[in-house]
Amino acid sequence: MLSIKNLNVGIAEKQILKDFNLEIKPGEIHAIMGPNGTGKSTLASTLAGKEDYEVLTGEVSFNGKNLLEMSADERAREGVFLAFQYPVEIPGVSTTNFMKAAVNAKRKHQGLEPMDAKDFLKLMKEKLALVEMNKEFTSRSINEGFSGGEKKRNEIFQMAMLEPTLCLLDETDSGLDIDALRIVANGVNQLKNKDRSFLIITHYQRLLNYIVPDYVHVMYGGKIVKSGGKELALKLEEQGYDWIKEENSELV
Amino acid sequence: MSFAENISKQFAEVSNTNVVELRKNAFTAFEKLGIPSSRHEEWKYTNIKTKLNEQLSLTPADSQVNTTVKNYIASLPPYAFRIIFLNGIFHPELSIVPDTKGLTICSLKEAFSSHTSLVERYFGKLINYNEEHFAALNTAFVNDGAFIHVQKNVAINEPIYIQYFFTASDVNAFTQTRSLAIVEEGASIQIAEDFRNASNINVQYNHVSEVFVGKNASIDIVKLQLEVSNSIGIHTLESQVERDGKFSASTITFSSPNTGTGNALIRNNATARLIGENAHADLNGLYFGKENAHIDNHILVDHVAPNCTSNQLYKGVLNDESTGVFNGKIFVRQDAQKTNAFQSSKALLLSNDASINSKPQLEIFADDVKCSHGAAVGQLDENALFYQRARGITKEEATQILTYAFAHEVIDHVHSKPIRQFLCDKLKDELKVNF
Numbered sequence: 198m199l200s201i202k203n204l205n206v207g208i209a210e211k212q213i214l215k216d217f218n219l220e221i222k223p224g225e226i227h228a229i230m231g232p233n234g235t236g237k238s239t240l241a242s243t244l245a246g247k248e249d250y251e252v253l254t255g256e257v258s259f260n261g262k263n264l265l266e267m268s269a270d271e272r273a274r275e276g277v278f279l280a281f282q283y284p285v286e287i288p289g290v291s292t293t294n295f296m297k298a299a300v301n302a303k304r305k306h307q308g309l310e311p312m313d314a315k316d317f318l319k320l321m322k323e324k325l326a327l328v329e330m331n332k333e334f335t336s337r338s339i340n341e342g343f344s345g346g347e348k349k350r351n352e353i354f355q356m357a358m359l360e361p362t363l364c365l366l367d368e369t370d371s372g373l374d375i376d377a378l379r380i381v382a383n384g385v386n387q388l389k390n391k392d393r394s395f396l397i398i399t400h401y402q403r404l405l406n407y408i409v410p411d412y413v414h415v416m417y418g419g420k421i422v423k424s425g426g427k428e429l430a431l432k433l434e435e436q437g438y439d440w441i442k443e444e445n446s447e448l449v
Numbered sequence: 450m451s452f453a454e455n456i457s458k459q460f461a462e463v464s465n466t467n468v469v470e471l472r473k474n475a476f477t478a479f480e481k482l483g484i485p486s487s488r489h490e491e492w493k494y495t496n497i498k499t500k501l502n503e504q505l506s507l508t509p510a511d512s513q514v515n516t517t518v519k520n521y522i523a524s525l526p527p528y529a530f531r532i533i534f535l536n537g538i539f540h541p542e543l544s545i546v547p548d549t550k551g552l553t554i555c556s557l558k559e560a561f562s563s564h565t566s567l568v569e570r571y572f573g574k575l576i577n578y579n580e581e582h583f584a585a586l587n588t589a590f591v592n593d594g595a596f597i598h599v600q601k602n603v604a605i606n607e608p609i610y611i612q613y614f615f616t617a618s619d620v621n622a623f624t625q626t627r628s629l630a631i632v633e634e635g636a637s638i639q640i641a642e643d644f645r646n647a648s649n650i651n652v653q654y655n656h657v658s659e660v661f662v663g664k665n666a667s668i669d670i671v672k673l674q675l676e677v678s679n680s681i682g683i684h685t686l687e688s689q690v691e692r693d694g695k696f697s698a699s700t701i702t703f704s705s706p707n708t709g710t711g712n713a714l715i716r717n718n719a720t721a722r723l724i725g726e727n728a729h730a731d732l733n734g735l736y737f738g739k740e741n742a743h744i745d746n747h748i749l750v751d752h753v754a755p756n757c758t759s760n761q762l763y764k765g766v767l768n769d770e771s772t773g774v775f776n777g778k779i780f781v782r783q784d785a786q787k788t789n790a791f792q793s794s795k796a797l798l799l800s801n802d803a804s805i806n807s808k809p810q811l812e813i814f815a816d817d818v819k820c821s822h823g824a825a826v827g828q829l830d831e832n833a834l835f836y837q838r839a840r841g842i843t844k845e846e847a848t849q850i851l852t853y854a855f856a857h858e859v860i861d862h863v864h865s866k867p868i869r870q871f872l873c874d875k876l877k878d879e880l881k882v883n884f
Contacts, residue, residue: 245839273841285836289854294884298850299840306841338854339836355840 198223198394199244199264199363204255206236206243212253213239215419221363224391228405228430229398231416232438237398238282240416241367244396245279246272259363273299274306278361280352282368287339292351295339296321296358303359324357328384346377353384364388366397370404382407402434417445452503453480459507460589467561471573475588478578485582494774494806495716495745500681501653502621507590510617510624512538517647518614526867528641529607530554532595535614535647537626537654539593551603551636557594557627567598571631575659575687581718584685587625587657594627601663602635608865612643615652615680624654630670634663634691639865643673646680651711653681660687662694664725669864672717674702675875677742679711685718692725692754699863700734701872703879704742704771713742720749723757723785734763735859737879738771738803745774748792752785755815759789764859765796766852767803777822778810785815792822797829797855799848829855849880856880 199221206214213236221227229237243250244257246269257264264272287295300320301311312320321335328350340348349369356364366385370378385395385408397408405413405427413430415423417438422445423429433441460476484501485492492498512535522533522543532554533543539556546554553564560568578585595611613626632638646652662668674682690696698721704713721730736744750759765773775794796805809822829851837847856876863869877883 247835268838268844269835270838270841270843270847273839279839281836281839285830285832287833287836287851287854289857290850295837295840295850297884298842298846299837302841302843302846359840 198260200256200258202256204243204257205253206239207251207253208239208249213419214243217255217420219414219421221394221396223362223394224389225412226389226395226397226408226410228410228413229396229416229421230400230402230413230430230433232442233400235416236419237416238367241279241365241396241398244365245269245277270302273359273361274303276362277365278356278359278363279365280349280356280367280369282371284340284348284352286341286343288341290339291337292335292339293321296335296355299355299359320358324354327357327387328354329380330354345372346374349373349377349381350384353381357384357388362393364393364395366395368398368400370399370401378404379407402430405430415441417441452483455504456480456507462508468568468572472589475573475576475578475585479582479585479589482580482582482585491747491776494772495714495743497681497683497714497716500712500714501623504621505623505653506619506621507623507625509538509592510536510619510622512536512540512616514540514543515616515647518616521614521645521647522612525610526871528610528867530609532609532611533614534593534595534612534626536617536622537591537593537613537624549605551600552605553596553598554609555596557596557629558592560596560629564596564598567631571659571661572629573659575689575722576657581685583655583683584657584687587627587655587685591625591627591657594629597628597630597638597640599632599636599638601633604636605638608639608641608868610641610643612645613654613656614645614647615654616648617652618648618650620650622653624652626654626656628658630658630668631661632663632666632668635665636663637667639669639868641671641673641865641868643675644682645676646678649708651679651681655683656685658684658686660689660696662688662690662696662728664691665693666691667695669697670699671863671865671868671872672698672700674700674715676705677702677713677715678705678707679709679713681712681714683716687720688730689722689724690728690730693727694725695729696721697731697862697864698733699859700746701860702734702736702744703875704737704739704744706740713740715743716745716747718747720751721759722751722753723759724753726754726756728754728757730759731862732759732761733859733862735856736765736773737856738765738767738769738773740769740771742771744771746776747774748777750779750790752779752781752788752790755784755786755788757785757788759791761792761794762859762862763794764856765805766799766856767796767805768799770800770802772803773805775805775807775824776810777808778812779820779822781813781815781818781820783814786817788815788818788820790818790820794824795855796826797852798826799828799852849882853877853880853882
């Protein structure tokens with residue numbers, strides 16, 4: 198479903214991703230770990246289509262289509278979802294109205310009529326339950342005055358609403374207390390299915406206690422330097438990243 | 450005929466027998482002032498002199514009801530009170546004024562003869578005609594207008610909708626329109642004034658609203674300048690607020706594309722004078738500029754008495770080559786201790802050719818006051834745009850949604866629910882936001 202080949206990406210004249218390669222098949226959960234500044238968030242932003250990031254060379258195909266040729270909104274309508282590390286506050290726009298616009302944008306893309314109000318409310322209610330949020334959240338301005346945990350739950354709620362096929366979670370676990378972490382992880386686990394793939398970016402192994410990955414990759418110096426199963430995450434938790442840095446000192 | 454000769458000839462022809470002394474004084478003052486040029490500090494960014502036609506015709510033009518007028522009236526929500534003017538002339542057959550205890554609504558012409566003592570006490574009393582060019586001209590020449598009086602402790606909960614249509618067929622017509630609202634102690638009303646070009650030519654008009662807010666009384670006034678195109682409109686809103694009184698004014702301007710070589714030029718002068726303790730004024734505005742539209746808001750809040758509060762919130766969205774002017778002044782007199790006065794002006798420039806001149810002014814002569822002002826000019830937040838696009842919303846729609854959110858704050862302050870709803874729908878329509 199997602200195939201990244203020799204991807205080189207820079208921002209403001211500085212190259213961040215260097216010959217990055219990754220294959221994700223339908224239904225797989227991949228975790229990407231690694232120390233700060235190795236390009237994890239750059240990868241997520243690039244895949245989501247943030248224009249500040251310049252793709253120098255390389256290919257990304259998503260369900261057989263050239264992802265890099267699509268605008269950010271087209272990618273989302275095609276089924277890519279980025280759960281933001283820092284969800285943006287938008288005063289004056291309620292989450293309900295935002296989701297209505299987003300759901301209907303996707304439906305239009307699929308050649309469907311806008312969802313009727315009753316069905317939309319029913320869908321919202323069902324998806325809110327996944328992340329243990331109450332209806333009152335959705336009438337408030339997007340993320341405005343939300344706690345860190347509420348913002349991240351709102352991301353997973355939106356993900357559930359839009360039913361993407363590729364979910365990019367950019368440090369969704371950072372700043373979460375243990376209860377919020379459990380809720381977010383539960384939400385993700387309920388969204389898992391054979392067609393939906395996840396790319397989970399995290400610093401810590403703790404989220405992976407709840408969401409069990411099929412593959413764990415370690416990023417360093419703008420590329421994946423080690424891949425393994427979930428046991429790799431445990432090793433990193435125990436030993437830190439120093440051994441990775443030593444093995445790959447030539448990359449920096 | 451020179452400008453001065455033309456004006457003075459026309460004044461000699463004005464056959465009003467009412468408030469003659471005041472009109473004469475106003476006329477003499479206008480003769481001295483003339484039409485301001487851009488050398489005048491208050492008209493620096495709005496070169497009105499070059500925009501108005503040379504040979505102004507100040508006598509009321511014919512006022513035939515055309516289909517534009519009919520269709521617009523038919524499209525209005527069913528307001529309980531509706532007063533309709535064409536070229537400044539009252540049309541009772543189009544108006545709806547149900548008898549209501551404690552409320553008088555009539556034409557200014559009728560008030561001149563049947564409410565003489567109120568007219569003498571209030572008409573023109575807030576106009577500084579030695580300095581205000583257009584208010585002086587209006588006071589001298591105005592022929593008719595809306596008169597509203599609310600008796601002590603009477604609360605009118607339905608909005609009073611005043612519609613000023615301009616249908617003149619003479620391009621030189623400079624139509625003078627006017628509203629006078631007097632709300633006695635403890636009474637309250639909501640007023641909407643709607644201005645609309647219903648002709649197929651360029652129109653010019655000069656409107657004055659005088660508003661008296663009694664002790665513990667309240668007035669919420671909304672000025673609607675919607676679909677402004679092929680128009681030059683000059684508006685003066687003068688208000689005076691007594692002890693514990695509340696005044697709120699929202700001026701909403703949407704420009705529309707012009708046909709041919711038209712101008713869309715709007716100048717709003719809005720003044721609130723707080724003359725009794727604990728009085729409060731809100732002066733808010735929202736403006737959308739398109740093409741070559743020019744929208745100028747000049748605001749003055751005059752804190753005369755102590756312990757008063759005021760807020761100014763102005764927001765603008767400028768597209769194409771449109772220009773905006775914001776000039777907001779807070780004046781705190783020596784006796785006005787414990788004043789709380791705030792001002793905020795924000796403008797979004799959505800095109801490289803749009804511009805705004807923003808000038809906040811504070812003049813404070815008391816020592817125990819809280820005043821603040823902020824003026825911001827900018828573009829939409831890129832992060833907020835990307836966040837929406839990452840959810841599948843197109844860049845265009847995301848821009849509209851953010852602009853809607855930006856503008857909606859001003860409409861939120863409109864007290865009257867039906868007017869607020871009307872404006873909310875108008876805003877959604879304008880921005881093609883459909884949620």
